[in-house]
Amino acid sequence: xxxxxxxxxxxxxxxxxxxxxxxxxxxxxxxxxxxxxxxxxxxxxxxxxxxxxxxxxxxxxxxxxxxxxxxxxxxxxxxxxxxxxxxxxxxxxxxxxxxxxxxxxxxxxxxxxxxxxxxxxxxxxxxxxxxxxxxxxxxxxxxxxxxxxxxxxxxxxxxxxxxxxxxxxxxxxxxxxxxxxxxxxxxxxxxxxxxxxxxxxxxxxxxxxxxxxxxxxxxxxxxxxxxxxxxxxxxxxxxxxxxxxxxxxxxxxxxxxxxxxxxx
Numbered sequence: 001x002x003x004x005x006x007x008x009x010x011x012x013x014x015x016x017x018x019x020x021x022x023x024x025x026x027x028x029x030x031x032x033x034x035x036x037x038x039x040x041x042x043x044x045x046x047x048x049x050x051x052x053x054x055x056x057x058x059x060x061x062x063x064x065x066x067x068x069x070x071x072x073x074x075x076x077x078x079x080x081x082x083x084x085x086x087x088x089x090x091x092x093x094x095x096x097x098x099x100x101x102x103x104x105x106x107x108x109x110x111x112x113x114x115x116x117x118x119x120x121x122x123x124x125x126x127x128x129x130x131x132x133x134x135x136x137x138x139x140x141x142x143x144x145x146x147x148x149x150x151x152x153x154x155x156x157x158x159x160x161x162x163x164x165x166x167x168x169x170x171x172x173x174x175x176x177x178x179x180x181x182x183x184x185x186x187x188x189x190x191x192x193x194x195x196x197x198x199x200x201x202x203x204x205x206x207x208x209x210x211x212x213x214x215x216x217x218x219x220x221x222x223x224x225x226x227x228x229x230x231x232x233x234x235x236x237x238x239x240x241x242x243x244x245x246x247x248x249x250x251x252x253x254x255x256x257x258x259x260x261x262x263x264x
Contacts, residue, residue, distance in 0.1 A: 001071065001100055001262050005031040005147035005220055006241075007108070007203070007255035011066070012036070015043045016250050021241055022050045025259065028071045029099045031106030031147045035064025039092075042066065057092040064092050065108050065148070071100030080133045084125040086110070093126070096137075102228065102264065103137055107148035112169035120169060123151070127178035134223075135185055143228040143264055146187070149203075149255065150221045154179055154189070157199055158218035170219065179221075188229035190222040190260055192236045200237040203255045211242060220258050227264075234261040 004027040008014050011032060022030065035042065035058040042056040053073040058064025067073065077096040096105040107130060112123040130146070137144045152175045156162040165171045183189065192200040201216025210216065222235070235258070242256040 001029070001102065001264055002027045002259065003029045003031075003102070003104065003145065003147065003262065004257050004259045005033070005106065005149075005222065006257040007033040007149040007220060007253060009034050009253035009255065010036040011042060011064075014250055014253060015046055017241070017252065018043075019046050019050050021238075021257065022047070022052065022068070025238065025257070027259065028069065029102070029104055030068040030257075031104065032066040032068065033064070033106065033108035033149045034062065035066060036060065036062065037064060039064075055095055055097050057095045059092050063108055065095045065106045067095055067097045067099065067104060067106050069097065069099040072098070074098045080126075080129045081136070082129040082132050084122060084129060086119070086122050094130070094133075096133075098142075101142065102262075103140065103142055103144040105133070105137075105146045105148075107146055107150070109148070109150045109152065111151050112175070115167065115169060115172060123169075124174055124178060127175070127181075131178070131181050131185065134182060134187060138186055138225055143225060143231070145222060145224040145228050145260075146182075147222045147258070147260075149219060150179070151219055152176065152179055152221075153217050153219055154221070158201075160201070160215040160217070170217065182223055186226065187223040188226060190224055190229055190232050190235050192258055193234070195236060196239065202237055202258055204242065206254055220255055222258060222260055228262060231262045231264050232260055233263050235259065
């Protein structure tokens with residue numbers, strides 16, 4: 001089974017790219033983040049024509065998640081059971097489903113903005129709710145995985161220059177402790193193998209030629225239960241999907257897909 005995650009950065013803007021990537025990479029399951037559209041405006045027709053069922057959750061703002069599957073889409077769960085509110089509402093940042101015998105969650109962890117911003121505390125609360133959900137899912141015993149944009153770089157080597165991040169979010173001890181807390185309950189991070197560079201970054205800013213310079217970050221992550229992670233046969237970042245490309249006029253997302261092959 002091939003399972004992938006991709007922060008698409010507007011699914012309507014990049015529908016052409018999405019469908020082309022589905023046809024070339026042929027994932028059985030794809031988790032999307034940052035849809036930027038209400039659920040009703042997801043491009044269901046084009047994606048279903050490519051052979052995928054869809055569970056989408058979005059409100060049109062800077063969030064939204066989805067799971068696309070061609071191996072079944074059952075027991076759909078929208079939002080984390082204990083998900084905290086932001087500005088008086090539950091943001092559309094998590095959706096779970098059972099796909100081909102694997103329990104899959106697509107998540108878009110809040111950015112945090114700055115360490116002093118209330119959004120940072122919200123981010124830590126959100127990660128704690130994610131851990132609580134994972135404890136429940138692990139108890140069911142079936143292969144289980146969380147994929148998505150975590151907005152946290154696990155180690156200093158997962159950013160192009162740690163000195164550029166002094167005092168900022170994405171690399172703080174508390175954020176990384178939240179990732180460690182996932183591992184302490186039994187989840188295992190599936191790390192992509194490096195291809196062109198030593199570290200498989202997943203995000204590059206649009207500014208200052210960040211992608212050509214490989215000034216990136218590894219913040220799109222995959223965690224799995226032991227039964228899932230030990231069955232992984234390969235994992236990589238599809239850098240080609242981040243390139244502009246002459247054959248596609250649609251600009252790329254600032255994230256690249258992370259692909260996981262698993263023999264279950």
